[in-house]
Amino acid sequence: MKKLSVGFYRRDNVLQIARDLLGKLLVTRWNGQTTSGRIVEVEAYEGVLDKASHAFGGRKTNRNEIMYANGGLTYVYLCYGIHHLFNVVTHTKKTPHAILIRALEPVKGVEIMLERTRKRSGDNTLTKGPGNLSRALGLTVWHSGRSLQSKELFIADDGFVYSEKEIAASPRIGVDYAGKDAARPNRFYIKGNLFVSGKPK
DNA sequence: GAGTAGATCCTCT
């Protein structure tokens, strides 16, 4: 198992990176508690060109300035006053691409996730959807702007790969306000995986 | 089982 290098995040094709993240392990390690999960659903946000992105048209604020940093950082932000959404910043400086991690398949520390989410049994809602997965891994805005090269928080490759035919693309979720950009097929997920958000098949 | 309202608060205009 090895950490993904910064070179992985700094490529220019955010859609390719999003697709490559499927099957990788997202690992958090704090307070002596290790939790990890395999990424099964992501959404790519194409910076200034994408109306659904916080950085559309070159918008830059205190909140989203992390998107303008070099790839390989986290960008966590609070949505609807309740949910923390975990993103990975990609590309290099000045190009605010980001990838939203929407769902994981729990691998390690399931009990810890249950405790954090106050659930009793490990059903498939534990890390289904960006709000849930952030809660399960203990991610908050406090972690925004951190490096994915640290030992507390990183994405690793354990050699597992999904085949091309297991991966599906679709429009993104919850971005209807983005006009025609809402129809972009920037969401990638594993077909038939129980932890992918939306309606189960 | 499906559809909808309410939660809840930070950020930007």
Next chain:
DNA sequence: GAGGATCTACTCA
């Protein structure tokens, strides 16, 4: 002052 990259629970059938 409005609205958002969401989730849950409750209603109704």
